[in-house]
Amino acid sequence: GAVVSQHPSRVICKSGTSVKIECRSLDFQATTMFWYRQFPKQSLMLMATSNEGSKATYEQGVEKDKFLINHASLTLSTLTVTSAHPEDSSFYICSAPTGTNYGYTFGSGTRLTVV
Amino acid sequence: DAKTTQPTSMDCAEGRAANLPCNHSTISGNEYVYWYRQIHSQGPQYIIHGLKNNETNEMASLIITEDRKSSTLILPHATLRDTAVYYCIVRSHLFYNQGGKLIFGQGTELSVKP
Numbered sequence: 001g002a003v004v005s006q007h008p009s010r011v012i013c014k015s016g017t018s019v020k021i022e023c024r025s026l027d028f029q030a031t032t033m034f035w036y037r038q039f040p041k042q043s044l045m046l047m048a049t050s051n052e053g054s055k056a057t058y059e060q061g062v063e064k065d066k067f068l069i070n071h072a073s074l075t076l077s078t079l080t081v082t083s084a085h086p087e088d089s090s091f092y093i094c095s096a097p098t099g100t101n102y103g104y105t106f107g108s109g110t111r112l113t114v115v
Numbered sequence: 116d117a118k119t120t121q122p123t124s125m126d127c128a129e130g131r132a133a134n135l136p137c138n139h140s141t142i143s144g145n146e147y148v149y150w151y152r153q154i155h156s157q158g159p160q161y162i163i164h165g166l167k168n169n170e171t172n173e174m175a176s177l178i179i180t181e182d183r184k185s186s187t188l189i190l191p192h193a194t195l196r197d198t199a200v201y202y203c204i205v206r207s208h209l210f211y212n213q214g215g216k217l218i219f220g221q222g223t224e225l226s227v228k229p
Contacts, residue, residue, distance in 0.1 A: 006158070032215055043202075044159070044219040093158050097215060103149055104217050106158030 002028045002098040006107025013084055013114055021079045021110045023094035030096035033077035034104075035069060038091040050077050084114045119203045124224040127197075133190040135223050137203030140184040147208050148179060150188045152199040153222070159202065162188065166208070193227045200224050 003026040013019050023033060031052045036044040048064075050056040050071035058064045066088075068080040077096075081088055094107040120138040127133040139148065150162040163170055163177045165186070170177045176189040190197055202222040 004158075034215075034217065036219075043200075043221050044153075046216060046218060049216065091156070095158070095217065103161060103164065106160070109156065109158045111156065 002026075002096075002105045004030070004094060004096050004105050004107045006094055006110060008110060009108060010111045011113070013112070015085055015114055016083055018080055018082045019084055019112060021081075021092055021094075021112075023077050023079075023096075023107050025075045025096055028096075028098060029074040030077065031074060032097055033071060034095045035067075035077075035079050036093045036095065038093060038109075044093060081112065084112070086114045088112065089114045119205055119220050121201075121203055121220065121223045123221065124226070126226050126228055127190075127193045129195060129227055129229050130192055133188075133193040133197065133225055133227070135188040135190075135201050135203075135225065136185065137188070138185045139203070139205045142183050142205050145207050146205050148177065148183075148186050149204045149206065149217075150175070150177065151202045151204065151219075152197075153202070154196075154199040159219075162201075193225075195227050195229065198225060198227045 005024045005026055007022050033050045035047045037047050038044045046059050047062045048056045048058045048069055050069045052071045052074050056069035071077040091109050091111055093109045095104050098105050147164050147166050149164040151159040153159045163175050165177045165179055179186045200222040202219050
């Protein structure tokens with residue numbers, strides 16, 4: 001079935017640095033990628049939608065200059081958390097529509113810890 | 116997309132059937148019911164979906180009431196590995212409606228106990 005590979009699975013970074021998270025569609029073309037954030041004991045919150053070759057669309061309240069999204073190819077979308085702070089520590093998950101009845105497939109998530 | 120209401124948490128004994136309810140009283144005619152689950156610290160996993168007929172696959176069964184205002188996900192023989200948060204999501208089968216977004220509610224935390 002359709003697989004989205006997400007890396008890294010865990011990352012610890014210092015406050016003020018930037019972190020890049022990659023999501024690759026392995027056996028299908030992902031023209032759209034959704035990025036979610038999940039805090040402990042909470043549900044997934046949609047942050048933004050990226051479309052190949054165009055600017056990402058951000059949900060209300062999400063800072064586009066802080067969470068840079070690039071979708072340069074049909075198989076790769078990246079999320080860069082810039083100038084990370086401890087409050088950005090969270091679980092980040094990407095998801096792509098598969099074009100089948102399965103609907104959407106999800107990456108395995110990235111646990112970001114900012115110290 | 117129609118909103119859904121699920122119990123916050125449920126327990127189930129290992130080997131027994133787990134029945135997870137979902138209310139979606141404002142569902143419209145072209146909206147499907149999807150179920151996903153999220154095991155701790157992993158990405159969500161698709162389980163099953165349906166429009167109005169009952170559905171069954173290797174993972175679960177989905178029972179949708181005749182008026183489509185509620186549904187029940189059934190895990191016939193729950194195992195410890197089924198412990199997860201289960202999300203019931205209602206959305207149009209047309210991907211690009213609402214920008215194709217999949218919006219998650221709070222879900223039900225299912226604990227399968229030995």
